[in-house]
Amino acid sequence: MPNFSYKALGRDGKEVRGVLQAESEAAAASRIRENYPILLSISQKKEKKRPDEGSLLEMEIGSRRIKTKKLAILCSQFALTLHSGMTVAHAMRMLADQNEDKRIRKILGAAAEEVAAGSTVASALEKYSDRFPLTFIETIRAGEQSGTLERSFDRLQKFYEKSYKTTEKIKGAMTYPLFVVAVAVVVLIIVMAKVIPTLADVFADLGGTLPLMTRMLIATSHFFAKWWLLMLAVLAFLKIGSQVYGNTPQGRIEKEKIMLSLPLVGAINQMNGAAQFANTMSVLLAAGITINQAVDTTAKVMDNALLSEDVRSMREGIERGRSLVECLQGKKYFPPTMVDMCSVGEETGELEETLDNVADYYANEADYRIQRLLALLEPTMLVVLAIFAGIIVVSIYLPIFTMYDLM
Structure with missing residues (x-):
């Protein structure tokens, strides 16, 4: 349909300019007069589009x-x-x-x-x-239909603020461990690429047989120096290959299975999924969306493919007249305690509030477990780094001690 640009006066006397799509100029004028009493001018807008190029809006906004x-x-x-x-x-x-x-x-x-x-x-x-996000659009649609658009935006604000804080907590918690690992890798590369080859030349000039540990360290250094480009290419290939496979439906499912079955981390991922499910359902139900539509929308926005499939399979049961709790029972990837909590909400008629509380509970529990995991991870990393540093130091000093013994 063609676009028409127009100029009109509103009921408050202010001039308004705009563009709308309509089948004809008469249809456009009729639609404009429904909102603005006085139509000053209207004309069909000429669309200019360069070949093989999207609209200005698409170019500037991106995807x-x-x-x-x-x-x-x-x-x-x-x-x-x-x-x-x-x-x-x-x-x-x-x-x-x-x-x-x-x-x-x-x-x-x-x-x-x-x-x-x-x-x-x-x-x-x-x-x-x-x-x-789909949740954003569907909640607004429900708010418009029920005449509670302001409340829908209030709920969405709380929903996205909560999601943002959870994400930032995880990022903040991971900053220090990642920094330590990055520094350790840089130091290890410098030692293996610069320090060890220099010491190897010194030991070679002195003659004699080097200890086994020192020979292994020098051999490792030479291996990295000779094959570092090939190793980098292999790592890049594995990284790209895993990402490509991980983006396929089967690859995503396999990845999510691994993430949910890992010790410690699997329970955290399960709790984050439960929090996302409860939070999204709470917002949609509070906006007036029917429970089967809310389940369908929630399934589409779930981050975890396995949890998404679990939620999607619930819709058929709900359409047959089963309750949300009955459909949740037996789902492999949701915590059993969540079913008990939702059962209380259904019995008391306060399912939206209960789901909101469930979301807070699992988000806080996941955050607590992340903090505990990091508390274990930090000393473990320090011990591993100390072992590596000890091996390097001992390998360097062993030839020196051997030479002193020979003297």
């Missing part, structure tokens, strides 16, 4: 999803403006003007014109489903 923190801020701003009595289209224009992110600014600006022309917020934003 990357909007980050969780920015979604939380955006939902908070939407809730605040709508609670103040501002219209949705006006709120979107204002937030578009104020937002520093070029992608969000472009999306909100285009969506505001569609909403002003009569489109729903969910329909306007659904065109950018590669930028916004």
